[in-house]
Amino acid sequence: MNVSLKNKTALIGGSSSGIGRAIAIQLAKSGASITVMSHSENKLKALVDDLDTENGQIHSYLVVDFSNFNDYKKVISEYFENHSIDILVNNTQGPSAGNTLEKNLPDYQEAFDLLFKTVVFTTELALKQMLKNKWGRIINVASVSVKEPLSYLALSNTIRAAVVTWAKSLASDVGEHHITVNSILTGYFDTDRINQLNAKKADQLGISQADVRSDMESKVPVKRIGEPKEYGYLVAFLASDKAAYITGTQIPIDGGLLKSL
């Protein structure tokens, strides 16, 4: 099966590294023109130069700060004044780690701004053109914590659940316009984020990071951590015409980590 995204444009959040970067690389390989966005201009520039252009695509980048909602709102609104996109991948950096006893209301507000407000606002802007075009793909990078909360990620557990519920509701509202909305429940992937979380865990438990990692791998049925490019394959499929009948879902990509049905 050939997954083609020729003549499609995609905007991908948090894409200078990690999962977002892998998605950008795969969507470009499948033929889409990409706008990558994150905080670090140098990394974004380098990535744009590396992305596949075999189908004559034009790639670009946008420097944003997801942690400052007012600033983000201004930058992303300006972007949408001159651009329309077919595929939106909602992805930001993860919120800070910690259990419920370590977090207070301002922390939840901060995580809400980062994970929920940026996603809903960007989607609202993207939808204007998608509704006119009668075609669109909205894909949210979420987490397995939506189904099985992780003890050390109270903020992620709480706010991502709101994102997937919103996405499910949106899917019903826009389905008739050939716009699909899906959320991906991310397991363990080999990125900076997982290494930072593992470093914190190693400190707390007084063990090495290597031990934290092998413990993590042992819990995954396929006995390894995911490669970001594997994530890219799933997103490319969901973004394509081939996935037109898949919407309102929460799809795990976790090597079998989730135990629940």
Ligand SMILES: NC(=O)c1ccc[n+]([C@@H]2O[C@H](COP(=O)([O-])OP(=O)(O)OC[C@H]3O[C@@H](n4cnc5c(N)ncnc54)[C@H](OP(=O)(O)O)[C@@H]3O)[C@@H](O)[C@H]2O)c1
């Ligand atoms: N990796 C996993 O195992 C895993 C598991 C479950 C859920 N997730 C979630 O999946 C998402 C992506 O994770 P990842 O592992 O790819 O993370 P990552 O490797 O840390 O990458 C995060 C991306 O966000 C950008 N970023 C960071 N701070 C930013 C800011 N203030 N403004 C704009 N961009 C910013 C980073 O780029 P710059 O440095 O250029 O700003 C980078 O491109 C996160 O929400 C994470 O919580 C990951």
